Amino acid sequence: MLRGSMVAVVTPMKKGIGPNTKVDSAALARLVEFHIMNGTDAIVAVGTTGESATLGEEEHIDVIRQVVERVDNRIPVIAGTGANSTSEAIRLTQGALDVGADAALLVTPYYNKPTQEGLYQHYKTIAEEVKIPILLYNVPGRTACDMLPETIGRLSRIENIIGVKDATADLDRLEEFHRLAGDDFLLLSGDDATVGEFILNGGHGTISVTANVAPQLMHDMCMAALKGDRDTVVAIDDKLQGLHKELFIESNPIPVKWALHKMGLIEAGIRLPLTWMSKSCEAPLLKAMERAGVQI
Numbered sequence: 118m119l120r121g122s123m124v125a126v127v128t129p130m131k132k133g134i135g136p137n138t139k140v141d142s143a144a145l146a147r148l149v150e151f152h153i154m155n156g157t158d159a160i161v162a163v164g165t166t167g168e169s170a171t172l173g174e175e176e177h178i179d180v181i182r183q184v185v186e187r188v189d190n191r192i193p194v195i196a197g198t199g200a201n202s203t204s205e206a207i208r209l210t211q212g213a214l215d216v217g218a219d220a221a222l223l224v225t226p227y228y229n230k231p232t233q234e235g236l237y238q239h240y241k242t243i244a245e246e247v248k249i250p251i252l253l254y255n256v257p258g259r260t261a262c263d264m265l266p267e268t269i270g271r272l273s274r275i276e277n278i279i280g281v282k283d284a285t286a287d288l289d290r291l292e293e294f295h296r297l298a299g300d301d302f303l304l305l306s307g308d309d310a311t312v313g314e315f316i317l318n319g320g321h322g323t324i325s326v327t328a329n330v331a332p333q334l335m336h337d338m339c340m341a342a343l344k345g346d347r348d349t350v351v352a353i354d355d356k357l358q359g360l361h362k363e364l365f366i367e368s369n370p371i372p373v374k375w376a377l378h379k380m381g382l383i384e385a386g387i388r389l390p391l392t393w394m395s396k397s398c399e400a401p402l403l404k405a406m407e408r409a410g411v412q413i
Contacts, residue, residue: 118193119220119252119280119303120321120343121158122335124328125166125197127370127377128180130386134393140176142183144383149187151382152328156336157192160184161324164197165224165259166370171388174205178212185217195324199224199254203239210247220250222282222324227260233268244275251277254324256284256307266290270297282307282324291319310361313350316342326369327360330376331409359405366398375399376406379413 129144152160162184163169163177172180181196188194196213198221200206210221225231226239244251253272257263263285270293272278280303283290288311294304306315306323316322316339328335334353341349364372368391375394377383387393394402406413 119159119195119305121323121339122156122328122332123159123161123195123305123322123324124152124157124332124335125161125164125324125326126152126184127329127374127383128163128167128172129377129383130388132384132386134387134389134391136171136389138386138388140172140180141384141386145180145183146187147382148377149184152332153188153191155332157328157332158322158336158339159193159195159219160188161195161197161222162218164195164222164254164324165199165256166326166329166373167197168370168388168391169197169199171391174208174212177209178216181213181218182216193219195220195222195252197222197224199226201226201229203242206239206243207246210243210249210251214247214249218249220252220279221247222252222254224254224256225260225262225264227262230262233265236262236264236268237271240272240278241275244277248277250279252279252303252305253281254284254307255281258284266293266297269294273298273302279303280305280321284308286311288314288318291315295319309364310358313338313342313354317345317347317350326364326373327357329373330360330364330380330406330411331357334409356409359401359408360411363398363402363405366402367394372398372402376402376411379403379406380411
């Protein structure tokens with residue numbers, strides 16, 4: 118079921134910037150309906166794009182619950198439950214299972230930079246403690262920790278570790294993943310700029326930031342890539358390349374929240390230490406949105 122375009126959905130907040138900006142439940146429900154209506158294949162709730170680092174544990178689980186209930190089994194819901202503390206990751210993952218998430222996505226522990234053995238033991242312990250399908254998430258550009266293909270291969274032999282979201286943009290790793298983890302292990306891209314090539318070369322889908330803003334195009338591109346239709350992939354991706362770039366003009370999810378606010382889907386709310394997007398970044402992001410045909 119976990120194929121195609123899966124959105125790393127933002128956590129909408131009431132207007133304002135502060136340490137405790139309130140989650141906007143009405144806007145969250147709107148976003149769920151927006152994605153289901155526009156072809157999104159699965160929703161990742163409270164991943165790193167969802168400001169997971171600044172949500173408390175109870176709040177974190179409650180947002181997952183709201184998404185699960187609103188989706189109502191129409192598409193899969195993947196819960197972001199990673200942490201740099203193994204015990205916290207276990208609690209979040211168990212909480213996600215308790216509220217009905219279909220799978221959990223766990224980013225590598227950030228800042229503490231575990232060894233490859235530490236990463237193996239971290240994920241093995243969580244998988245043994247909580248019997249939910251688990252996706253590994255490797256994004257060394259944000260965590261300062263690179264989970265190597267050999268470690269992913271070891272972890273793939275644990276029954277409920279079912280795949281990896283790889284955000285290295287290193288397409289050479291695909292062949293290693295297939296060799297070390299087997300063809301049934303899910304390979305998901307975490308780098309929007311290379312999603313088309315990732316899937317054409319044996320990947321199964323993406324967990325995407327761009328899909329927040331252009332869900333139908335991301336879905337269509339992923340479906341074309343899964344069918345091996347390179348010409349369609351190239352044509353769609355040409356429209357999206359500006360978004361792939363400009364949605365990272367400042368730290369994610371600052372630009373994507375600005376874009377969604379511009380689209381009328383969320384209020385201008387974000388939680389410190391993130392701030393609202395700088396005025397100087399507005400023109401290039403608007404241009405990218407227009408090229409992708411985003412309705413403003």
